[in-house]
Amino acid sequence: MADNLPSEFDVAVIGTGLPESIIAAACSRSGQRVLHVDSRSYYGGNWASFSFSGLLSWIKEKQEKTEVSEESEDWRKLILETEEAISLSKKDTTIQHVEDVCYISQDSAEDIEEAGALSKLPDLGGSDTNETAQQSGKGCLALDKQLGTKGCEMSPETIASNDRECTPEGEDTEVISERESSYDATSGHSTLETEKTENASTAEVSNLEPKKITYSQIVKEGRRFNIDLVSKVLYSQGLLIDLLIKSNVSRYAEFKNATRILVFREGKVEQVPCSRADVFNSKQLTMIEKRMLMKFLTFCLEYEQHPDEYQDYKDCTFSKYLKSQKLTPNLQHFILHSIAMVSESDSSTTDGLKATKKFLHCLGRYGNTPFLFPLYGQGEISQCFCRMCAVFGGTYCLRHSIQCLVVDKESGRCKAIIDHFGQRISANYFVVEDSYLSEETCTNVCYRQISRAVLITDQSVLKTQSDQQISVLTVPPVEPGQPVVCVIELCSSTMTCMKGTYLVHLTCSSTKTAKEDLEPVIQKLFILNDEKETESENGGGLEKPRVLWAVYFNMRDSAGIDRNSYDSLPPNVYICSGPDCALGNDYAVKQAETIFQEMFPKEEFCPPPPNPEDIVYDGDGTQPEDPGFSISPEPKAEPLPEESSNIENKVTEEHNE
Amino acid sequence: MMAIRELKVCLLGDTGVGKSSIVCRFVQDHFDHNISPTIGASFMTKTVPCGNELHKFLIWDTAGQERFHSLAPMYYRGSAAAVIVYDITKQDSFHTLKKWVKELKEHGPENIVMAIAGNKCDLSDIREVPMKDAKEYAETIGAIVVETSAKNAVNIEELFQGISRQIPPLDSHENGNNGAIKLGKQTTQMNRRCC
Ligand SMILES: Cc1cc2nc3c(=O)[nH]c(=O)nc-3n(C[C@H](O)[C@H](O)[C@@H](O)COP(=O)(O)OP(=O)(O)OC[C@H]3O[C@@H](n4cnc5c(N)ncnc54)[C@H](O)[C@@H]3O)c2cc1C
Numbered sequence: 040m041a042d043n044l045p046s047e048f049d050v051a052v053i054g055t056g057l058p059e060s061i062i063a064a065a066c067s068r069s070g071q072r073v074l075h076v077d078s079r080s081y082y083g084g085n086w087a088s089f090s091f092s093g094l095l096s097w098i099k100e101k102q103e104k105t106e107v108s109e110e111s112e113d114w115r116k117l118i119l120e121t122e123e124a125i126s127l128s129k130k131d132t133t134i135q136h137v138e139d140v141c142y143i144s145q146d147s148a149e150d151i152e153e154a155g156a157l158s159k160l161p162d163l164g165g166s167d168t169n170e171t172a173q174q175s176g177k178g179c180l181a182l183d184k185q186l187g188t189k190g191c192e193m194s195p196e197t198i199a200s201n202d203r204e205c206t207p208e209g210e211d212t213e214v215i216s217e218r219e220s221s222y223d224a225t226s227g228h229s230t231l232e233t234e235k236t237e238n239a240s241t242a243e244v245s246n247l248e249p250k251k252i253t254y255s256q257i258v259k260e261g262r263r264f265n266i267d268l269v270s271k272v273l274y275s276q277g278l279l280i281d282l283l284i285k286s287n288v289s290r291y292a293e294f295k296n297a298t299r300i301l302v303f304r305e306g307k308v309e310q311v312p313c314s315r316a317d318v319f320n321s322k323q324l325t326m327i328e329k330r331m332l333m334k335f336l337t338f339c340l341e342y343e344q345h346p347d348e349y350q351d352y353k354d355c356t357f358s359k360y361l362k363s364q365k366l367t368p369n370l371q372h373f374i375l376h377s378i379a380m381v382s383e384s385d386s387s388t389t390d391g392l393k394a395t396k397k398f399l400h401c402l403g404r405y406g407n408t409p410f411l412f413p414l415y416g417q418g419e420i421s422q423c424f425c426r427m428c429a430v431f432g433g434t435y436c437l438r439h440s441i442q443c444l445v446v447d448k449e450s451g452r453c454k455a456i457i458d459h460f461g462q463r464i465s466a467n468y469f470v471v472e473d474s475y476l477s478e479e480t481c482t483n484v485c486y487r488q489i490s491r492a493v494l495i496t497d498q499s500v501l502k503t504q505s506d507q508q509i510s511v512l513t514v515p516p517v518e519p520g521q522p523v524v525c526v527i528e529l530c531s532s533t534m535t536c537m538k539g540t541y542l543v544h545l546t547c548s549s550t551k552t553a554k555e556d557l558e559p560v561i562q563k564l565f566i567l568n569d570e571k572e573t574e575s576e577n578g579g580g581l582e583k584p585r586v587l588w589a590v591y592f593n594m595r596d597s598a599g600i601d602r603n604s605y606d607s608l609p610p611n612v613y614i615c616s617g618p619d620c621a622l623g624n625d626y627a628v629k630q631a632e633t634i635f636q637e638m639f640p641k642e643e644f645c646p647p648p649p650n651p652e653d654i655v656y657d658g659d660g661t662q663p664e665d666p667g668f669s670i671s672p673e674p675k676a677e678p679l680p681e682e683s684s685n686i687e688n689k690v691t692e693e694h695n696e
Numbered sequence: 697m698m699a700i701r702e703l704k705v706c707l708l709g710d711t712g713v714g715k716s717s718i719v720c721r722f723v724q725d726h727f728d729h730n731i732s733p734t735i736g737a738s739f740m741t742k743t744v745p746c747g748n749e750l751h752k753f754l755i756w757d758t759a760g761q762e763r764f765h766s767l768a769p770m771y772y773r774g775s776a777a778a779v780i781v782y783d784i785t786k787q788d789s790f791h792t793l794k795k796w797v798k799e800l801k802e803h804g805p806e807n808i809v810m811a812i813a814g815n816k817c818d819l820s821d822i823r824e825v826p827m828k829d830a831k832e833y834a835e836t837i838g839a840i841v842v843e844t845s846a847k848n849a850v851n852i853e854e855l856f857q858g859i860s861r862q863i864p865p866l867d868s869h870e871n872g873n874n875g876a877i878k879l880g881k882q883t884t885q886m887n888r889r890c891c
């Protein structure tokens with residue numbers, strides 16, 4: 040590590056989850072010197088995504104009951120008499136009840152390694168200094184409260200043997216080529232094929248027996264997986280999309296539109312007609328139903344203008360209101376669970392109408408569902424904001440734990456942090472993600488939990504001509520009081536799973552452990568065991584997809600915590616929460632904006648970067664007063680006529696002062 | 697009308713080896729002795745002809761995230777090529793080159809074209825890394841290798857031409873982005889129908 044970390048910044052941000060990353064980008068963008076650290080070796084905290092082997096390492100780490108070694112308290116010496124220290128948490132306690140299950144034979148999987156890959160978890164940077172080894176040791180977070188974890192039926196050791204050390208280059212290439220050939224053999228076509236060709240070729244393939252995916256294939260192709268710890272989508276008219284576009288961070292990412300909204304009703308998965316065209320073409324709806332639905336949704340688009348229509352139901356639940364309307368049970372179910380996606384038992388009529396309107400507004404912007412999904416997973420989004428921050432001069436350190444906040448006794452303000460090297464780093468503002476706070480700070484905080492399951496399956500829950508579907512499915516509670524389960528099924532073209540598999544995310548707010556909450560739903564939608572029962576003549580397309588591998592875990596939901604419930608926080612320390620349970624990302628964006636505005640009330644939040652064309656790359660960092668008058672350097676290559684209007688030979692050089 | 701292909705190229709290498717200087721020389725034919733350690737340069741573009749195609753390089757610089765070994769995996773996503781730079785006057789920078797290659801294999805796309813640039817060849821009187829070492833290493837990983845000087849504009853064009861030649865020709869049925877959506881102002885083509 041050539042450089043030494045500077046010891047003075049304007050803003051120190053601890054944690055690289057979505058809200059922290061947005062704040063870091065916003066601060067850096069407005070000219071603040073930002074230090075952004077994470078104690079883990081990867082970006083995103085609980086918003087991260089992992090390759091298959093990376094996830095196995097994560098699981099292992101969360102299951103290990105490592106006691107935190109008595110850390111030296113040497114840093115206490117660095118605290119002056121006029122100061123006080125607030126120590127930060129030494130271990131992450133936000134993940135519990137981690138349990139992974141493999142439903143396919145692992146016989147041959149023992150010596151298989153993820154092709155070309157090293158685990159993400161330890162030592163991502165590939166630095167081999169002792170320094171780093173120590174760091175990751177200290178930075179590693181362990182978990183003690185593993186109540187109810189029955190242990191895993193599959194031992195990650197068998198395949199995670201490549202975790203710590205890197206395979207020599209020669210071996211890498213070998214495995215890669217091996218993977219490629221097996222890959223081609225199973226999929227029959229290359230990744231680069233367009234969706235159209237995929238659709239065509241899979242139409243034939245889907246009539247055949249579904250290809251058997253083996254565990255060793257999953258391991259070998261582990262890098263094809265980008266498995267998110269949180270499962271979310273972006274509302275195409277939501278705050279996150281708006282922010283991405285406004286700040287130009289969007290240029291770092293690509294998206295796919297969710298292709299369909301599904302509903303689970305009377306034991307069957309059905310597609311919800313979303314667009315007008317869908318409604319008209321729907322075979323599930325009668326002519327009368329189509330008219331009813333069109334009429335009702337058209338009303339929802341402008342419900343505010345017709346308060347008389349729902350005035351009497353304002354204080355009732357939305358589901359009661361729907362019953363009062365001229366809607367068949369079929370339609371009520373669609374609207375409640377798949378369009379409004381609100382709770383049957385406790386969402387008000389206004390909430391429901393508002394949600395329905397939002398859904399309809401998002402339709403058609405990018406496709407015929409309201410949702411976008413980022414290629415390579417949700418974990419990319421926080422990294423995109425981090426890049427924006429770095430581009431404007433932010434300093435990045437992963438594997439960097441912070442031992443404590445240093446508070447000035449007299450002013451009560453935080454003035455510095457002390458890192459794991461004992462370096463004291465001063466700043467004016469501190470942004471800390473909830474999971475970094477110690478138990479003492481959080482004694483009075485009452486957290487909710489999120490139940491999560493991630494499955495790798497072999498078929499879609501609703502098979503169609505195309506095997507490249509991205510589906511959002513809501514499963515209403517079986518019994519009242521149980522949570523609504525949100526299911527997102529991703530296909531391989533989202534770059535989150537290998538060809539021939541689907542990645543299925545299930546999320547609900549916890550009532551029990553993740554497994555207890557979600558397994559009943561999984562059993563309804565999938566086949567869990569390796570038995571051959573499905574080979575009985577169920578005929579075309581009726582058999583359920585098979586779960587190949589699954590993991591369950593509970594994640595702390597620290598959203599919506601009142602700042603005052605944390606113990607004695609200095610006024611210039613701001614707390615970001617981890618992921619919430621909602622389908623979208625609005626909460627994180629709102630929180631980031633609020634915190635930024637509190638710190639810098641006069642600054643604009645993530646304004647568009649200066650137009651690249653207007654900036655001269657002149658190395659000394661000076662910028663003309665009015666960038667509009669400067670002329671960007673002449674392109675060297677002959678510009679194409681039709682491109683001259685484009686930003687060509689552009690230099691997105693941003694000044695550093 | 698020649699087809700334009702956008703090729704993302706990412707830069708890797710220790711701090712101070714001349715990554716930003718190489719891009720600056722390539723894109724703007726400009727060199728600055730006092731270039732600040734990379735703060736800025738989100739990405740730059742330059743279009744060059746290659747056979748009957750035009751290659752539009754979108755060149756991503758590290759934005760300094762490599763300084764403390766904190767490059768985000770998203771940095772590598774979808775890269776067609778990577779330029780891995782070392783400084784011929786610094787043995788250390790050649791040593792760490794191998795780590796960057798390893799990291800690239802871990803996070804980068806498969807089939808990425810790798811090009812090794814031994815920069816600052818104008819300073820060959822204080823050279824620490826023999827060209828032979830670089831050649832041998834490049835051969836083992838199947839990478840292009842060239843010694844460059846961003847200062848004197850030596851082999852910079854050639855470096856990118858070399859990359860261009862290694863990029864496999866466009867498949868006739870390949871449309872490149874696989875139906876992915878790029879957000880931005882231009883994505884408002886879906887006109888809303890009025891009722
Ligand atoms: C039952 C129902 C009634 C609705 N009533 C109204 C209403 O009265 N007023 C209102 O403003 N909104 C209404 N909406 C919402 C409306 O559907 C969405 O705002 C949006 O879908 C409008 O786009 P559209 O009608 O052009 O596309 P739709 O006919 O809904 O088609 C949806 C999809 O078709 C494709 N598509 C459509 N046009 C294009 C195009 N030009 N190029 C490429 N692809 C295209 C896209 O994938 C698009 O998302 C209603 C929605 C539903 C489900």
Ligand SMILES: Nc1nc2c(ncn2[C@@H]2O[C@H](COP(=O)(O)OP(=O)(O)OP(=O)(O)O)[C@@H](O)[C@H]2O)c(=O)[nH]1
Pocket residue numbers: 709710711712713714715716717718728729730731732733734735760815816817818819844845846847848
């Ligand atoms: N003599 C000589 N100096 C060079 C050459 N290329 C770059 N330099 C100098 O090397 C220093 C570092 O160059 P940069 O382009 O900033 O290097 P970098 O790899 O982008 O560094 P970071 O952005 O800090 O990671 C500058 O002082 C350049 O002037 C070269 O070809 N010859």
Ligand SMILES: [Mg+2]
Pocket residue numbers: 714715716717733734735757
């Ligand atoms: Mg640079």
